[in-house]
Structure formats: structure tokens, C-alpha cells
Amino acid sequence: MSEDDVPLEDQIADPEDIVQSRRLNSIFDIRDEIRQHRKTILMESYSNHGVSRFQALSGYRTLANNYLMELQPLLMKFEPGEELLNDHDLGHAVIVPNYQVVSSNSHGMGPEVEIQHRDGTSRVQEKPEAKQVELTGLESIWNTPDPLQAEFNLMQYDNINKTTNRQPIVITDQFSVNTTDKFIRSMNMFLSEIGFELEPDEDEDPAQMSL
Numbered sequence: 001m002s003e004d005d006v007p008l009e010d011q012i013a014d015p016e017d018i019v020q021s022r023r024l025n026s027i028f029d030i031r032d033e034i035r036q037h038r039k040t041i042l043m044e045s046y047s048n049h050g051v052s053r054f055q056a057l058s059g060y061r062t063l064a065n066n067y068l069m070e071l072q073p074l075l076m077k078f079e080p081g082e083e084l085l086n087d088h089d090l091g092h093a094v095i096v097p098n099y100q101v102v103s104s105n106s107h108g109m110g111p112e113v114e115i116q117h118r119d120g121t122s123r124v125q126e127k128p129e130a131k132q133v134e135l136t137g138l139e140s141i142w143n144t145p146d147p148l149q150a151e152f153n154l155m156q157y158d159n160i161n162k163t164t165n166r167q168p169i170v171i172t173d174q175f176s177v178n179t180t181d182k183f184i185r186s187m188n189m190f191l192s193e194i195g196f197e198l199e200p201d202e203d204e205d206p207a208q209m210s211l
Helices: 015-042 053-077 079-086 177-193
Strands: 089-095 098-103 112-117 120-124 131-136 148-158 163-173
Touching: 015 053, 015 177, 053 079, 053 177, 079 177, 089 148, 089 163, 089 177, 112 163, 120 148, 120 163, 131 148
Parallel strands: none
Antiparallel strands: 089 131, 098 112, 112 120, 148 163
């Protein structure tokens, strides 16, 4: 019997080779998805796919999650990988309330602001400031709530009682492109450091995987 007649599974001496081969295929598949998804976000063509920007950002974060799941066994084999998983400083994710100034008011509190939140919209008497969530280690992409969530105590005017007091408003947000990029870039740099070179895309646009 020639080698060509031997089933592929019999030609592989170590079953772990099969696992590694499949993992490599998964890594390349996910990288292709990441590249295309990121282009869609940057070109703001997500509406052509029937999704909102928030959904597109959620999808991008999910792809980074999947990428990390495939790379985790490699990361755990090397000391730099363990540091990346648990201790590497990835900065902050920012929760930015979506609001617009709609009018001036006569309550002595500055402009009236309409803010969008998970329960609809509310009018408040101050511009909300962004909040930050610390990101430490690649595993923080798993451990940080998805979507991001924060409570803002904002001044609201009560038309009935003619009083102004602080009311809690819960805002949900998603990782920005730049935040998710940090995770992907760190994983790519790790692969490069251990000699796992991945072919760069021909396009040198920063949207490509040579982040």
C-alpha cells in the first residue's frame, strides 16, 4: 500500500497533531473574520448588514473572545503568556453615555440634556461624564460585563414637586474598536514572539491584522 492510500488519520503519529492542526485552522478562520468585521465597523457599513453600531462592536468583541479561547493553551505554556493572561495592563474600557443638549432651562442648572439608556430616554440637568473600567490581563475580556454597564446619578427636575434631585440612570455600552484592538494586538505580538509568524495582509491599512 502506498502512502497515498493510507488514510490521513493513520499517517499522523501523534493525535495531538490533529488537535494542533484544527486549532491552527480555527485561528486563521477567526483572524479572517476579525479583519472583515473590523473593516465593516471602520467603514460604517454595518447598517448594510442589518445591524447597529452597538451590535457590530459586540460582534467584534465576541470574535476577540473566540480568538483568545483558541490561543489560551499556547499562552499558558509560556511565562510571558501567563503574564498577558493575568497581569498585562490593557488600559481602560470607557462607558460613554449617549446624549444631546436639547434646550436651555429655567431651573438654574445649565442646559437640559436628553440621555439614552436601557429603559429609553431621560432629560437631565447636567452633561454626564464617561466612566472607566480597568482592564488587567487578556482574561479581562471574559471577566468584564458584556455589555459594559454603569450607574450614573444625575440631576433631574421634578415638574410636579418643582424640585431637582439626583436619580440613578443605568447606561450600557460596548468596547470601542480601539479597546478590542488592544486585546487582538497583544495576542498577535505574543504569537510573533514565540515564533508563530502569521502572514500579514497585503493591505497596509491599520484596519488590517498587523495591528
